[in-house]
Amino acid sequence: MPSPSSTLQRTTPRRASTAHRVQDLLAAARRVFSEHGYQGATTALIAQAAGVSEATVFTYFAGKRELCIQVITDWYGEISAELERDVPRLPGVHAKLAHVVRAHLVTLLADGSGLCALVLSEGRAAEPELAAVIADCKRRYTAPLMHALAEGQAQGLVRQDMPLRLLRDLVYGAMEHVLWDAITTLKRPRIDTTAEQLTELIWSAIAPRDASLSALMRLRDEVTQALRHAQPS
Amino acid sequence: MPSPSSTLQRTTPRRASTAHRVQDLLAAARRVFSEHGYQGATTALIAQAAGVSEATVFTYFAGKRELCIQVITDWYGEISAELERDVPRLPGVHAKLAHVVRAHLVTLLADGSGLCALVLSEGRAAEPELAAVIADCKRRYTAPLMHALAEGQAQGLVRQDMPLRLLRDLVYGAMEHVLWDAITTLKRPRIDTTAEQLTELIWSAIAPRDASLSALMRLRDEVTQALRHAQPS
Amino acid sequence: MPSPSSTLQRTTPRRASTAHRVQDLLAAARRVFSEHGYQGATTALIAQAAGVSEATVFTYFAGKRELCIQVITDWYGEISAELERDVPRLPGVHAKLAHVVRAHLVTLLADGSGLCALVLSEGRAAEPELAAVIADCKRRYTAPLMHALAEGQAQGLVRQDMPLRLLRDLVYGAMEHVLWDAITTLKRPRIDTTAEQLTELIWSAIAPRDASLSALMRLRDEVTQALRHAQPS
Amino acid sequence: MPSPSSTLQRTTPRRASTAHRVQDLLAAARRVFSEHGYQGATTALIAQAAGVSEATVFTYFAGKRELCIQVITDWYGEISAELERDVPRLPGVHAKLAHVVRAHLVTLLADGSGLCALVLSEGRAAEPELAAVIADCKRRYTAPLMHALAEGQAQGLVRQDMPLRLLRDLVYGAMEHVLWDAITTLKRPRIDTTAEQLTELIWSAIAPRDASLSALMRLRDEVTQALRHAQPS
């Protein structure tokens, strides 16, 4: 194997400007981290993917961890900026929810599936600094919708009998699980349909409770209790 | 420097039956994998935790990966068996859901948080075999509730306008997110409250759309069950 | 080069007891550190000298620095123990000095020349821990003679008009320079003669000043001053 | 990330003559080698200190080793020239000794402590060429005093029962040890006092053995010198 890079197209000339090299490396690193996770991604692999020597990686980044942090920060920066721009403009909680759900699925199914996995995986031990960065990014990413939900609660447009935190877990948990499924089964769902369905499902959960339903629930409880008392034991 | 186990109390006699050795190793491995994750758990650590030499680990298991697979399989086996035993006995979809949610939170927050994190983290790259095993386990683990939901859909007790797969994503996604939150923020939520709230939230999402009809159906369902209990004994 | 160790005699069998391996590694490390200094000594070189793989070095020692510390500590331990045993038994300061000088030359010219250089070289930056260890060792090594000199001063057998520290600098500085000379010029001096001469030279410096000499010195000062005043400028 | 020199003030204009560049680089290199030692000084550090790019260093010097050799040669050249100029003018061996001792301490404690350490440390392994250069420089540096001592021996003003080499070891060994002590303990001794005491201590060692005779000889020596000065002008 005389030239290990012979099968790899080099996207930049052998001698490139700093800006180009940085972009190249970040792109390569994003791919490699996506595919292999943090631990599985070696600096050698990243260098190879970028078509440079391993040492060059360290010319531009302080180390593997810093490179990964940059990759994640950049990625979250992109998708967060989109949401921060679009979500506030949308009218009503339901529309905002629908947009976030759709954007999430589109973004992550499109190119970020690996990064999504990376983020889900590396959100814990062995690299606390990484975990902290991820936590920060996630906070920013979820902020637009969380803000809308909080406002919705205040205005009675979102049910108030559940802590906001739990609503967030429901929304993002459901979305992540859908993605996870898509990733692990390698089946790409029809995004439009799935997004609409998921939005509706979530909306059913977080919309305010109907008064008559509540009354019936109370009735149910009473009946249940009465039956329980009526039984022997 | 060798002989790291000299200062460790041995939990089993020097000569133990093969079965005991295996159990010891599995118990030790479960602890270590829980605390350190797959990559962070070294065979040295596991051997030390089991009070045996590193080589002994390889006498009983083909390698680190196989050991981890066994640990995960065993653990999922335990919690799946519980669900398989208890869920079918419960009356009505709502009760089943409530039970699964509660059991999930109890199990994972109680002792399994590390394993939960392991499963969530390692369900991917670098160890495809592990990922496959985890996927299988998850399928079995979710089966009881999925079965109930499918039946519920058939009987009109669960909304039929959503694919079952999406209901599953909602249920388990929400639960996992709650757990993940607890794990990463190191805050243990009040399990009872959280379980009830989460159940209600999910139920709101998956109950049939005509709310009053739905409520009445559940009422009928429960009354029927109660009567059934009231008669035979 | 099919087998890199083919030209090296292995002093221990391929599988040796821990104690033997440790001794082997320490001996090999002593040689390599002696010849190449701390920075120049690579773990690969040490492993090769010991006839083991590089990884084996790390089985027995926490790292290069710890290994070097052990080497230095051991070596100083040996030669310090000798002095601590022999010096106090000798009658009189002069005899003790003579013994220390001779022992120093013998020891360091015999096998320790490289270690001497190592100790002289590495007594500063880049490895503060190493420097600290060396400083400690040196203190212990010089203690027996320093003790004798202090006593000598107290009893008037050693001149009292010089700080003890300066006496130490004279004694050990002179010895080290002799060694350094021998090392760099690769000429081994006749130890007996050199030791005797050096002892005498040092003794002349540290013996109490003769009274008449002092008087003459005072006279000289007065004459000098007088002449200075007598001159024009 | 490149362009590390952007935050450094440039000490010379962008276009400087070759001579200036060389001087700048040598000055920067002297500082860096002083502070970090040979191995610890990186070419990057030196270039940064000189306000030029790393590649420029190699435009003017063949490599790190050659640069270091130049630095050491220059430095020794300076201090040797001083001694070569001053020492022969001083009257008598004792005065010459006193001057050398004082100059040595002043020079090395003042600005050259780092270089002193460099010279002491690097006078050996891993860089034989460097060691050879240092040896040469040292020979030149010690020559003035050695010449005086040799003459002193010839005239009976210095004891003749010791080889000159040993006298040198005593003189320079003691001085170096004093310096080493100052460097490693970071305590700067009072130079005047230390120089006087050290001179006296050494003088006691190298003065002719018959103490009173010796003293008288020195007296005669000094009177003679004084008279010589008193007459011509």
Add this chain to the structure above:
DNA sequence: TATGAATGAGGGTTCATTCAT
């Protein structure tokens, strides 16, 4: 000339795994 860019060669260290005893 001066340099931005790139790298080959190696450094210390880790760890799952093997094997003779």
Add this chain to the structure above:
DNA sequence: CATGAATGAACCCTCATTCAT
């Protein structure tokens, strides 16, 4: 059977040096 001992294969990272521009 259990293990002490040993290691191959990588890993992340450093740095003096080269070269096209």
